[in-house]
Amino acid sequence: MKQLISAPALFVGAGICLVGGLLLAFLYAPVDASSMGFSQKIFYYHAPIAETALLAFGIAFVAAIAYLRTQNPKWDRLGVVCVRLGLLFSLLVMITGMIWGKAAWDAWWAWEPRLTTFLLVCFLYIAYLVLRSVVEEEQRRATYAAVFAIIAFIDVPITFFATRFLPEGLHPVVIGSGGSGMEGSMLVSFFISMLGMTLLLVALIRRDLAVEDLKDRVADLKHSIGG
Amino acid sequence: MSIEEGAKFVAAAYAVILAVLVLYYFISARRVNTLRRDVAAARAGSPAAPGRGRRGRRRVSRRRLRR
Numbered sequence: 238m239k240q241l242i243s244a245p246a247l248f249v250g251a252g253i254c255l256v257g258g259l260l261l262a263f264l265y266a267p268v269d270a271s272s273m274g275f276s277q278k279i280f281y282y283h284a285p286i287a288e289t290a291l292l293a294f295g296i297a298f299v300a301a302i303a304y305l306r307t308q309n310p311k312w313d314r315l316g317v318v319c320v321r322l323g324l325l326f327s328l329l330v331m332i333t334g335m336i337w338g339k340a341a342w343d344a345w346w347a348w349e350p351r352l353t354t355f356l357l358v359c360f361l362y363i364a365y366l367v368l369r370s371v372v373e374e375e376q377r378r379a380t381y382a383a384v385f386a387i388i389a390f391i392d393v394p395i396t397f398f399a400t401r402f403l404p405e406g407l408h409p410v411v412i413g414s415g416g417s418g419m420e421g422s423m424l425v426s427f428f429i430s431m432l433g434m435t436l437l438l439v440a441l442i443r444r445d446l447a448v449e450d451l452k453d454r455v456a457d458l459k460h461s462i463g464g
Numbered sequence: 465m466s467i468e469e470g471a472k473f474v475a476a477a478y479a480v481i482l483a484v485l486v487l488y489y490f491i492s493a494r495r496v497n498t499l500r501r502d503v504a505a506a507r508a509g510s511p512a513a514p515g516r517g518r519r520g521r522r523r524v525s526r527r528r529l530r531r
Contacts, residue, residue: 259478268467273465273470274465274466274467274470275465275466275467275469275470275471275474276465276469276470276473276474277470278470278474279473279474279477279478282477282478282481283477286481325484325488328484329480329481329484329485332477332480332484333477333480333481336473336476336477336480337473337477339473340465340469340470340473437485441488441492444492444496445492447496448492448495448496448499451496451499451500451503452499454503455499455502455503455506458502458503458506458507459506462506
């Protein structure tokens with residue numbers, strides 16, 4: 238299962254989808270007719286990156302539950318890798334969102350439901366990494382981190398559904414019960430970019446898990462030489 | 465908003481995405497290389513080798529050994 242699709246193949250697949258999505262966004266999808274105009278093109282990467290960040294936190298949540306049930310350190314490793322990558326994607330969402338906000342609302346930041354809850358998600362997962370860095374004993378660190386990851390995840394669905402529960406915010410609902418409000422060509426570009434970002438996340442998770450594995454091997458070898 | 469104005473924001477956003485992802489890739493690749501060297505050095509059996517980097521075991525000059 239682990240070797241089903243190699244990491245380089247995933248990176249290549251992600252690259253093809255991301256470049257394809259970008260080309261479609263600029264050459265195939267029309268310029269948005271609303272006041273956002275050409276700046277709406279940021280959406281084709283911004284929204285998929287946001288969904289991918291939330292997906293990474295979702296995987297960390299599942300890994301935390303799996304760790305608490307099995308006490309297998311591989312779930313702890315998956316959890317920390319996903320949180321790190323989730324924060325990387327969150328950083329990209331924040332920066333691209335601020336640029337888009339400046340273009341669309343003439344403001345770098347607005348305390349509206351989606352942005353505020355997303356910022357809270359970032360702070361919670363930064364706290365997760367801080368928590369890991371202060372607990373030295375390995376098993377206790379993994380248990381505390383797993384419990385914290387489960388608690389932190391509560392804010393993720395709140396962020397996702399913020400635009401639906403509180404529609405007075407500035408963020409539009411991308412795909413809701415009444416459809417997306419986007420043209421077919423826009424949707425195609427969006428979903429290809431979305432697929433590309435998801436493949437990129439999977440490829441990065443695999444790569445970072447390999448790094449964690451190498452770290453453990455180095456620690457074991459150091460221990461065996463020292464002992 | 466004109467297309468020229470919008471294009472500046474779009475270019476800035478995509479440049480940031482590209483820069484952050486490329487930077488992350490290189491940092492990650494560097495970490496992998498360092499760890500691989502550490503594994504190789506540790507396997508070679510030198511107690512002080514892991515973490516020392518590219519050169520592994522430190523060479524001691526003959527003059528220093530004579531002292």
